[in-house]
Structure formats: structure tokens, C-alpha cells
Amino acid sequence: MPYICDLHIHSKYSRACSKELTLENIDKWAKLKGIDIIGTGDFTHPAWFNDIENQLEEAKSGLYKFKGSDSGTLFMLTTELSCIYKQGGKARRLHICILAPNIDFVKKLIKELKDRGCNLAADGRPIIGLSAKELLKICLEIDENHLTIPAHAWTPWFAIFGSKSGFDSIEECYEELSEYIYSIETGLSSDPLMNRRLSKLDNITLISNSDAHSLPNLGREANVFDLQEASFKKIFEIIKDQDKKKFLYTIEFFPEEGMYHFDGHRECKISFSPAETKKRQGVCPQCKKLLTIGVLNRVDNLADRTTDKIDEKRIIPYKSLIPLQEIIADSLNVGKQSKKVQGEYFNLINKGKSEFNILLNLSGGDLNNITSGKISEGIMRVREGRVKLTPGFDGQYGKIEIFSLAEKSIDLQSKLF
Template sequence: MRLIADLHIHSRFSRATSRDMDLPHLAQWAAWKGIDILGTGDFTHPDWFRELSQELEPAGDGVYRYGDTYFLLTCELSAIWSVGGRVRRVHFLILAPDLTAVARINRELSRLGNLAADGRPTFGVSGERLVTTVLGACPEAVVIPAHAWTPWYSIFGANSGFDSLEEALGEAAQHVFAIETGLSSDPAMNWRLSALDRLALVSFSDAHSPARLGREACVFDLPELSYSALASAIRSKDPKRFLLTIEFFPQEGKYHYDGHRACGVILSPKETKAHGGRCPVCGRPLTIGVMHRVEALADRPEGFRPPGAIPYRSLVPLEEIIAQALGQGRDTKGVRDEYLKLVSRFGSEFRVLLDLPEEELSPGTPPKILSTIRKVRAGELQIRPGYDGVYGEIRIPLDEGPKELSLF
């Protein structure tokens, strides 16, 4: 069965997260999006863990259900430690097989830090110790370095990361079989590093509000809906079971290019080198983006594709397409109303974006929106890359009508 999974999200117990990140809203938006299985996020937080234990119904091997939506137990952890004269900050996505295992993981992690402080708790220990603590409590857990390339809080980040998994995690690196590519990179960028060939490349939304669910996701074809089947598909990188990843256009990510937000300066890696890594306006150090960091570590040319690589599709979220077509802001009532009409008519957002041919969309889709969907499918996009915490801007050239709007 084909399953779309978004396993990296947050609950309302994480900082800077919508209060609507609760089970009822998550289940509703998963249905609208066409997501078959969601991560719970934040299972380390005592209040959220209590809600999950009370509200989720067991639905098989490591899978739980709320209404018609399936959930896997997940969380994100932050490790901060010093090595080599630098402070390192790395985030990890954790998948766990059941609530009993989560209780064991939480018990061990509580010895390292305060789990109630944030839905994504921070620990003053090395990444190696954090990984061994989680796997010591639950050997069946899956540990995935999260958003692996962002300048801060990632395993390869320019400001606080490392040049390899082994440098970052020591002996624990052997237990890591996947990394999350993050919004500012895509699989093609990661294929340029031969050191990553043994790893599965996964993509999830890291959503902090329900409407952002599914902006990145993984698509599987599993013999059964279970924790073990999904974990095995990721580990094996079997293209018959791990079909593809759904990607943000990496240029949209807020750390794709180099730059300095305060001065409005955005630079390519080549331009950054020409300026000696400093802002040409104020002279301060630039924030080095993901593309630059990939270029620094890559040992293959752009366009290289390793044998057996899992394919991917880059999409523009449906609300953003509608916003461009109507000439309205993405979060306006008019865009939301049209979005709900389309997902109600056609089943889900992913059916509109991935599955349905134009002739099936045509009878029930306003012409301007249909034309904009057609342009996105054809790759007729103009993208201004994101930089230094500023999201990139996508423009879809319109034939006529509303002025094209920035989406961010």
C-alpha cells in the first residue's frame, strides 16, 4: 500500500509552535493534505506524552490512531557540547516503536536534562552520548540527524556542525542509517558527497503549524502499516518499498544561500568567496548557507546521481499555488476557502499535486488555479533563494490577472 509519511513535526508544547498543534487539528490537516501517517513529535514532554497515552489507540505494530489518522511516536532532541574549541549544536529526530519504549527513553533522558522545559529538549551532552542513551533505552529506536545542513543546530552545519558523521558521533555513527536533508537542501545536493551513499535521505516538514504539514514527506509502498516495516524500508533504501521523497524547492529554504539579513545581502558561494566571507555593506561575517556548505564538503560534481538513489519530487504547496493565482496572501481567508473546496472535491492536496491528470482537475478547478498548477508541474518557476533566516520567494509567471506575489 502507498503511504505518505511526515514524521518530523512539533506539538503545541514546543517553543514558537501553533497552539493548534494538537491531535484533533493534526488529524484534520493530515486528511486534507493526504498524509497517511504522522509523527507525534515531542514525545519527551510529560504533558504531551500523557495526552498521547490517553488519546491514541493502538493500531498494530508500533502504529497508533486518532480518528482516521495514523501516528508514529517521534520527537526531536537537541545536543550542545564543546569539542575542538568550538560549541557544537546538533538536532536529532527519534522514532520509537511503542509507548512502553518511549517511557524507557524518557526515563533515561530525564537523567540528562529537564524534559518539561520544551517539547524539543536540550541536553548538555555530546551527540555520541545522546545517541547511545536513546539506543541503550530502546535498541529498536531510529536516530536520524535532523535538517542536516542548516547553519545552526545540525550535524553538517557551517556554524556548529562537523565534516562527517564519524567526527560528530564517534562509535555511535555506525547506528545511524539515515539523515534528514532539511528544507534548504534536496537529495541531489546530498548525492554529491560519497560519504553519504550508505545513508537513506529522508525529508519531513518540521512543521510548527498544521498548515505546514507535508511540505516535505516520504512516500512508501509497505506490505503492512507498521513501525518495523517503515523503519526497514528506510534502512534498506529498497526502491520498491521507499518510493520517493517529496521536497520543498531547496531555494525556498531560509538558509539556502549565504547572506546577511540585516543588510539585505544575498550571495552565492562564489560571491561570498570573492568578498572574503564578509558582508559587502557592513563588513560583518556572512551567514554561510547550505549550498556553500555542500560545495565545501562535496567530492562529486553537480548533477551526479549514485546508483540506487531514491528519486524525489519538488512541489509547491497548494495554498501557495492558490495564493499566486488569486493574487492574495497565502494565509488569507480567500485562499483557505478555495483550498478547502479543492481538497474536498478531489480528496486531498497530494492527490491534486501528485496524482490527478489535468483532464480530471479541469472540471472542478478555477481556470486561473488550473493554469498555475500546470505551470508548477512544468517547472515554470522563478525562485529567489533564501538566506540568513529569510525564506526564499517563488514566483509563478501568470499569463494575466493578479499581480504575482511574494509568498513569504
């Protein structure tokens, strides 16, 4: 049975995150989205961990449910930690996801971090003065059957391969403990095919998660596992073993939509492909400051093969999608926060069971029965990859055009006359 899993999100206690991110709301929105298993996020934060202990109860082995809820949503105990330290004569900044097998693991990790002077109450994603390797060692000593996963692996800042403060390999970062890194999170600005250009990642399982800072962003990336019986152990084994039979596919952003796909300088509105950056010697032509080197360029620098040399039969498949609210907004040519979009979104969810069911499963005919022909066409175009992409850069999201300006102009004229 396919389980859609989003294993990296945040709570209301994380910086720049919505105050609506409560366990009760996450439980409700996971059902709207069609997410079967969702991370708790932020389990090291004392107030959030108190909520976890009081509001969740174990439903499956290592998986939890919101007390009194009949949503069917399962929670996995997860967090993200910010490791800032020096290694190899360079400042390193890495975000690391921890997927925990049980409450006991969480309690022991919290104690170990507190004993080392970490201020866990400062933020849902706290900064800890430990190296990524030290953190892994602590977690392994508590229980080897957990998952330590470098988050959004290619983001320029705060990532294992980031151009600003990362490493060139997992081995450079984790040294003799590298064998315990079974997986990396690809992040919004890269997709699995880009990552598979590095042969040294062949034995690393690529996962995708939303890293959501608000409820509507839950599930914007996710993983789909075939589970006969849901449990932490089963998911751990699928990821550890890169089980291609049970890891059905990942759900992805179009990487161009991510904030760091291209190189650039946001203040000067400069966006460059890797080839253009090379011509400019990495310098912004407007202000002469160094450009922020994006994910595509960084992949180019570390890759040892081209896309055509990848054996796609050996990799876990993926599907690129756009969140339903964005599709509705582009179809109606209005902002996604507008009442019109919000009304149609919940109307569609009510009729189509869940967002993922609508985006992945309903036929064109079924879609036409529950929404306008324009929105139905937009969903089918996204499903087929028929979209125009303008890459994001230097912290600015990319733009995706489902309907051209000419098509939108025709629609506007038809409304006027």
C-alpha cells in the same frame, strides 16, 4: 500500497509553534493533506506525552490512531531533541530526531534523560546537555530497533553539517557509533541531489519531513513508502536498509525556497551565491560582519563530486512541490492567509480528496473540473518545475514565482476592463 509519511513535526508545547497543534487537529489535517502516517512530535514533553497516552491507541504494530477517529491517520512516536555541548574544542549544536518503536521505549528514554538532569518540561524540543553520541548510546541501550536521525542536516545552526556549529562528517560526530546512523533528514534548504554530491553519504538514507510548526505546514516535505502492511518495523527496515524498491520517493521543497539555501546577511538584505561569497571573502559589503554561510555553500565545501557524476539510477527519486495554499495565492495574486485563498483551498480539498492527491495525481482535465483554469495551470507548472526561484538566505524564506509579474499584470487589467 503507497503510504505518505511525515515523521518530524511539533506540538503546541514547542517554542514558536501554533497552539492549534493538538493531536485531534493533527489527525484531521493529516487527512486533509493526504498524509497516511505522521509523527507525534515532542514525546518527551510531559503534558504532550500525557496526551499521547490518553488520546492515542495502538492501531498497527508500533503505530497509533486518535481514539474515536475514522480518519485513517496513523501516528508514529517521534520527538526532536536539541543537543548543545562541546566536542573537539568547539561548541556543537545539533537537533536530533528520535523515531520510537513503542510507548515502552519512550518511557525508558524519558527516565534516562530525567536521571541526567534534563528539563523536559521546558520545551517540546528540549535542550539537553548531552552529546549526540551520548544520546545515541542511551537510545541503543534501550532498543537498537529505533531510529536516531540528525534533523535538517545542513542548517547553519543546530545541524550535524551546519556551517556554524556542526561537523564535517557523521564519523566525526558519532565516532565508533556511526554505523547506527542509517539516515539523515535533508531539510528544506537542500534536496537529495545536493546531498548525493557527498560520496560518504551513499549508504545513508535521505528522508524528508515538514518540521511543521503549524497545521498548514504539515506535509510540506514527506516520504512515500510502499507498505503491504503498515508497521514501525517495516518503516525502520526500509530506512535502515535504504530499500530502493520500497522507498518510492520523497516529496521536497524546491531547496531555493528554504531559509538558508544561499549565503547572506538578512539585516542588510544581502544575498550571495557561494561564488559571490568567495569573492567577498565571506564578509557583508554593507556592515562588514561575517555572512551566514548557507546550505549550498556548505555542500560545495564538503562535496567530493559534481552533480553530473551522480548515478541517478542508484538514488531514491524525489518530487519537488509547493504547498497548495501557496499555489492558489500566487494564481490569485493575493496573500495565502486571505479568505479567498482559504475558501478555495477547502473547496479544492472537498472536491479533490486531499492536497497530495491534487498536487500529485489529478490530471489537467480533472483539475479544470474542480477549480479555475489559472489555479489548474499553476498546479501543472509546479508539477513540471516551471517556476522562477529566488533563493532564501540567513533565515529568510526564498520566493517562488509561478506566474510572472507580466502575467499577473495582464490578469489585473482584464479585471479592470
